[in-house]
Structures are given as structure tokens and as C-alpha cells.
Amino acid sequence: MAKIPRILVVDDDENIRTVFKMNLEDRGYEVDLAANGQEALDKAGRGFYNIALIDIKLPDMEGTALLNTFNEKLPKMKKIIVTGFPTLENAMKAVNEGADGYILKPVKMEVLIETIEEHLSKQREEEKYNERKVEEFIEARARELDTMTKYHRPI
Numbered sequence: 001m002a003k004i005p006r007i008l009v010v011d012d013d014e015n016i017r018t019v020f021k022m023n024l025e026d027r028g029y030e031v032d033l034a035a036n037g038q039e040a041l042d043k044a045g046r047g048f049y050n051i052a053l054i055d056i057k058l059p060d061m062e063g064t065a066l067l068n069t070f071n072e073k074l075p076k077m078k079k080i081i082v083t084g085f086p087t088l089e090n091a092m093k094a095v096n097e098g099a100d101g102y103i104l105k106p107v108k109m110e111v112l113i114e115t116i117e118e119h120l121s122k123q124r125e126e127e128k129y130n131e132r133k134v135e136e137f138i139e140a141r142a143r144e145l146d147t148m149t150k151y152h153r154p155i
Helices: 014-026 037-046 063-073 088-096 109-151
Strands: 006-010 030-034 051-055 078-083 101-104
Touching: 006 014, 006 037, 014 030, 014 109, 030 037, 037 051, 037 063, 051 063, 051 109, 063 078, 063 088, 078 088, 078 109, 088 101, 101 109
Parallel strands: 006 030, 006 051, 051 078, 078 101
Antiparallel strands: none
């Protein structure tokens, strides 16, 4: 059985958090909310989220600082910046800090869902690739050990 994707919405605007939660849960996602960067860090430290939707302007830190911390500590999580302050500087900083996506407010739900699905698909492909690499390593190591036991018998 497939796991339900988990999404962390990080935004200081309660209305945005509520609307995102309702719309995403209606589409079958498990959604958790954080009103600031520290709350997001605490929640992400307690469990895995497939995706974090991060507002660029948070009350306690810049969204890009949170993005940077998430990239260091949670590299498998997809991070999408959501901003009502679209500037070239913000976009470049988000990309340079490793954002997987960048969405402008007001958010069109179809765009949000499309972006989430795209990144979940990439995440699944990366997971399959990593599993394949582990399997290949184990198979190669087993052949190597088999060869060693054939040609290096104890006396």
C-alpha cells in the first residue's frame, strides 16, 4: 500500500494555511501547518514530509533561511517557495538556496496541485533510482564474495 504524501505548509497567514490544508486534504494529502520557521523546524524534526510549501516572508526568519536549513538536514524533502513578494532577487535566492519550485501568490490551486504532483513524481523516481543502486551494489558485492570463496579456499 502506498504511503499518503505528507505536506508541511509554512505560512504566517492563517487563512492561507487553512485554504491550503482544506484543498490538499480534499485531494488525499496529509497536511500539517506551521505559522513560522521555528515551528516548521520542530515539526520537520519529528517526522518526514514529502514536500514543504514555504512562504518567503516569515515572522521569525526568511523563508530562504528555512529552505537552506531544510536542504542541509532534509535533502529528500522537496521544498517549494510560495511568495506574494515576487522579485528577481527573491527568485534567484530561492533557486540558489536549492528551492525545488517557486509559486506566486495569490496561488491558483490547479498550479499548486500540478507543482506538488510533479515534485512527488520526481521524488518517487529518485527513490526508485536509489533503491536500484542499492540492489546493484548488493548484487555486485555478492558476486565478488562468491568469486573470492571459489578462488580463495582456506587451507
